[in-house]
Amino acid sequence: MRPGFWHRVDKLARDLTPFALTFLLVIVNVIPYHVPGFARVAPALPLIGIYYWAVYRPDLMPAVAVFGIGIMNDFLSGMPAGVSALTFLAVQWTAIAQRRFFSGKAFAIVWFGFAIVAAGALALQWLAMSVIAGELLEARTLVYHFALTAAIFPLPAWLFTRWQQAFLVIE
């Protein structure tokens, strides 16, 4: 039986949510929190969304969407346009390439994988920014930035898992 019109609309709407949720992380990332010193080391939330959906539902997050989210992140966070897009694509590519390894593994392994991928992504970002600036940028704050990003991973990941169980069950 062919699924009806509303059924398809419903499915499309659900399938768009990984993109929408990751985009939401981009916005949440630029809200002012008024905590002294926080902005410089604030976790790179969109990385979490990109990685999570690349590992669990890559079919719902095409590379073009990742590129778009990267550009939005560059524009809103004031980074040179293209830098986040580049790193996000690299993250997705790495995560999908290692997907077979992650499938069925414990959450701790996926988390550990994220830490490695995030470290690589932030290093790539640092490199790109250094090339653009024409000098080696200070990397000390980057360590805290990375630590916070890796530490906060379980929270969005848990929310995404609940969302996935509720709305994105593969029929």
Add this chain to the structure above:
Amino acid sequence: MNERQGSIKRFAAPIRTFAHRFAYVGLIVAATALILVGKMEPAAVDRARAQITDAVAPILDAISKPVEAVSRAVGEIKTVLELREENARLRQERDHLMEWQAVARRLETENKAMRDLLTFVPSSEVQSIAARVIGDAGGAFARTMILNAGSRDGVRKGQAVATGAGLVGRIQEVGNHSSRILLLTDLNSRVPVVMETSRVRGIAAGTNGEVLRLVLLPPNAVIEPGERVVTSGHGGALPVGLPVGIVVATKDGAIEVRPFVDPARLELVRILEFGLDGILDLPIVRVERKRRGER
């Protein structure tokens, strides 16, 4: 039927993989190209950025309000807890300021009398636009903030952004109803400054860190920690005498300045309408054009 589908799949799979890889390569090339375009044609990218920021500004405006309310509530509780100490400190400070007020009054009359003697031309009156901070871009690489005022409110590129405590940064790009400040601490920020007492001139450069670095100082300049740093007004981009920060350390040739304003605590700022265009807009060319127009 199934067999046929299987063979199609077998045939289609490599093509899909190829298309997939091609998409990655294409997008990575596009991202790299965009970085290069941003480097060569910053104006075009800035315009796109301003438009995107404009589109997202209403969302940020809506979300930032409750966050601000929570942070304010936390601040209130802290204030109540520290009320007694605060009161004692303020009393002491008031006594101190009363003395200063007396000095200021005396100097004001003296100043006025001297101006009358000299037919002094006062510097142009600075007007300001108030705006709320709706975005604080995180990350270790860029220090910018988004404001909820744009060109329709009279904000223009290059204008100084300040609070009562001092200079915050400068307007980097302007959308219709939003704009972006380049904070003093951003790596790309350069502000002409002068030491308040020793009158040594220099440039306060951002480091992406918490402090600024003084560069382009005259050789053999002696600068002591604790000295106040204010804008010099050179280049015509900023008003003269806006407080910037205080010299905190002079180590191995590098002189560090801690800004008076902590951007993390900012909620409301003033955008100063100084009457002159910022150096970002090449004021010399503009002035010449205006003169030509007058003739």
